[in-house]
Amino acid sequence: MKRIIKLSLLPKVIIAIILGSLFSLFLPDFVVRIFVTINGIFSNFLSFIIPLLILGLVAPGIADMGKGAGRMLLFTALIAYGSTIAAGFFSFFTTQFSLPLLLDVESLDISSQLNGQSILSTFFEIDMPPLMSVTTSLILAMVLGLGVSIIQGESFKALFNEFRSVIILIINSVIIPFLPIYIFGIFLKIGADGEVITIFSLFFKVIVIIFIMHILLLMTQFLIAGYVAKVNPFKSFKNMLPAYMTALGTQSSAATIPVTLKQVKINGVKDMVADFVVPLCATIHLSGSILKIVACAYAIMFIFGMDCSLSIFLGFILMLGITMVAAPGVPGGAIMAAVALLQSMLGFDSNQVGMMIALYITMDSFGTACNVTGDGAIALIMNKIYTNKDESI
Numbered sequence: 001m002k003r004i005i006k007l008s009l010l011p012k013v014i015i016a017i018i019l020g021s022l023f024s025l026f027l028p029d030f031v032v033r034i035f036v037t038i039n040g041i042f043s044n045f046l047s048f049i050i051p052l053l054i055l056g057l058v059a060p061g062i063a064d065m066g067k068g069a070g071r072m073l074l075f076t077a078l079i080a081y082g083s084t085i086a087a088g089f090f091s092f093f094t095t096q097f098s099l100p101l102l103l104d105v106e107s108l109d110i111s112s113q114l115n116g117q118s119i120l121s122t123f124f125e126i127d128m129p130p131l132m133s134v135t136t137s138l139i140l141a142m143v144l145g146l147g148v149s150i151i152q153g154e155s156f157k158a159l160f161n162e163f164r165s166v167i168i169l170i171i172n173s174v175i176i177p178f179l180p181i182y183i184f185g186i187f188l189k190i191g192a193d194g195e196v197i198t199i200f201s202l203f204f205k206v207i208v209i210i211f212i213m214h215i216l217l218l219m220t221q222f223l224i225a226g227y228v229a230k231v232n233p234f235k236s237f238k239n240m241l242p243a244y245m246t247a248l249g250t251q252s253s254a255a256t257i258p259v260t261l262k263q264v265k266i267n268g269v270k271d272m273v274a275d276f277v278v279p280l281c282a283t284i285h286l287s288g289s290i291l292k293i294v295a296c297a298y299a300i301m302f303i304f305g306m307d308c309s310l311s312i313f314l315g316f317i318l319m320l321g322i323t324m325v326a327a328p329g330v331p332g333g334a335i336m337a338a339v340a341l342l343q344s345m346l347g348f349d350s351n352q353v354g355m356m357i358a359l360y361i362t363m364d365s366f367g368t369a370c371n372v373t374g375d376g377a378i379a380l381i382m383n384k385i386y387t388n389k390d391e392s393i
Helices: 009-023 030-067 072-101 104-116 134-151 156-191 196-229 232-241 241-250 257-266 272-286 287-303 310-323 333-344 350-361 364-389
Strands: none
Touching: 009 156, 009 310, 009 350, 030 134, 030 156, 030 333, 030 350, 072 272, 072 287, 072 310, 072 364, 134 156, 156 350, 196 232, 196 287, 196 350, 196 364, 232 241, 232 364, 241 257, 241 364, 257 272, 257 364, 272 364, 287 310, 287 333, 287 350, 287 364, 310 333, 333 350, 350 364
16 A cells, blocks of 8 residues: 655645746646636635634633733743744844845846736635724734633633634634645746746745844843853753754644753753743744744835835734734644734735745744744743742742
């Protein structure tokens, strides 16, 4: 019996990008328009489901945080959110400085043509208006999540969890399986418009920038943790490498929790602190993910000639740190949760969203690895705080 090889999302996306670019060289326009039409329908479905996705992921994620232990929950959440936001701004300023040095003026002139009207329009459209705006969904999720976490409403929690299960089912059964086809259509259209070389050049340069930023971010996190906890930061970072390598393979913060726990305890973190901080940070500490999203978003906006100023990204980064709560438990959850903000706050259209998803997924493993490794730095800080206070958790 032949063994069936089941590909993960990353190789599927890479294959879709390559095939879409190659097929654009010889497929007739009417075939390309078929995929453009399919992508238009899927894009409208995304616009419909995104507010529900935010409500289904963020509300129960915030509500579940109420299970924690008082001040320890507050301190851990604040440090994790601060680390995530700091990574977002680090990514913005680094990309803002480095990208213009890597992209010359001629490439920008070529890429500006992407904003033009393409003759490859859809055959028809199916309108799917969302039930609520993205802002309304996010505010509602925060209000309901915080309210339920305070009153410990078990009935509401059960409802939230069931709703989250439905949303995760839609993501895993509909959105994620269809993403390769969606990205194939995006690059098929880009290739037909004659801009695929520019996009590939952008992808390669952004991936290099993101990889370098990941290394710098992790070293900074452990230098700070080493200073606070009075431990050797380089030894602590080395001890977390098994968690880093595991996350590269699993592409899931949640699936890497057992390894992260083991390595954190090797670094000298008390069992009670580690058992609380690591699972919590696997949900709320997303420094690697936000670093990738901000860098990818900036690059796409830069090449499209959009406004990339700090005033535009300020609110986006602050809201993104909240919106991605609980997303790491879902494959592709972080970028799916970010799509709403990309559209509402940064003005992304369907083609730009497709490029964003493709660019993000090519670096998905490294973002997850950065997240879980950084959890070890936070655990060191929390261990020092509660060791000094000599409190019982």
